[in-house]
Amino acid sequence: EDKVVQSPLSLVVHEGDTVTLNCSYEVTNFRSLLWYKQEKKAPTFLFMLTSSGIEKKSGRLSSILDKKELFSILNITATQTGDSAVYLCAATNTGTASKLTFGTGTRLQVTL
Amino acid sequence: GAVVSQHPSRVICKSGTSVKIECRSLDFQATTMFWYRQFPKQSLMLMATSNEGSKATYEQGVEKDKFLINHASLTLSTLTVTSAHPEDSSFYICSARGPALAKNIQYFGAGTRLSVL
Numbered sequence: 001e002d003k004v005v006q007s008p009l010s011l012v013v014h015e016g017d018t019v020t021l022n023c024s025y026e027v028t029n030f031r032s033l034l035w036y037k038q039e040k041k042a043p044t045f046l047f048m049l050t051s052s053g054i055e056k057k058s059g060r061l062s063s064i065l066d067k068k069e070l071f072s073i074l075n076i077t078a079t080q081t082g083d084s085a086v087y088l089c090a091a092t093n094t095g096t097a098s099k100l101t102f103g104t105g106t107r108l109q110v111t112l
Numbered sequence: 113g114a115v116v117s118q119h120p121s122r123v124i125c126k127s128g129t130s131v132k133i134e135c136r137s138l139d140f141q142a143t144t145m146f147w148y149r150q151f152p153k154q155s156l157m158l159m160a161t162s163n164e165g166s167k168a169t170y171e172q173g174v175e176k177d178k179f180l181i182n183h184a185s186l187t188l189s190t191l192t193v194t195s196a197h198p199e200d201s202s203f204y205i206c207s208a209r210g211p212a213l214a215k216n217i218q219y220f221g222a223g224t225r226l227s228v229l
Contacts, residue, residue: 032216042116042118042221042223048214088156099161105155
């Protein structure tokens with residue numbers, strides 16, 4: 001059974017800190033790993049990673065995939081209170097349905 | 113772009129009634145839509161995958177007669193929770209993807225919180 005595990009489960013940091021969120025996966029016929037941010041309701045798409053070692057960057061957020069170690073990290077630098085959310089990691093396979101298997105998420109709280 | 117609208121956002125119903133939830137892709141054609149269920153402080157659990165014009169594929173353990181899914185057009189899928197019971201109370205979220213969008217990226221609706229009394 002496909003599995004995605006995220007750590008830590010929750011994290012509290014001060015504004016301005018840098019955080020690293022972890023995601024490991026065991027997926028048969030793995031294709032891509034996706035990161036989403038879920039604030040109150042709908043998860044919003046952040047990154048999709050398909051190749052190892054290529055960092056994707058968007059503002060203060062960046063992410064990278066290691067397909068040998070079956071692992072991805074999401075970095076957030078100079079955190080702001082608006083970064084407070086649950087960050088979800090999901091993996092997809094090469095099947096035609098391309099279903100997403102989600103981790104349980106990391107709840108990040110950024111305090112002043 | 114890639115906006116998914118889900119309605120209603122909140123519904124409270126009596127046990128035994130049926131509830132319909134709509135999921136619409138507003139600015140793209142959604143050839144595939146997904147329905148998830150999310151319990152408090154847990155992750156999204158896929159319930160079923162629906163392709164436009166064909167029957168939905170349900171995940172193991174999800175009762176197809178209980179959770180009826182219809183994907184009659186390229187912009188609309190519906191989930192009907194039939195004869196709802198308190199244990200069906202949960203947060204239901206849909207997502208969609210389409211051929212005009214990057215493959216494998218799903219765009220999510222805002223979810224529907226269902227409370228069955």
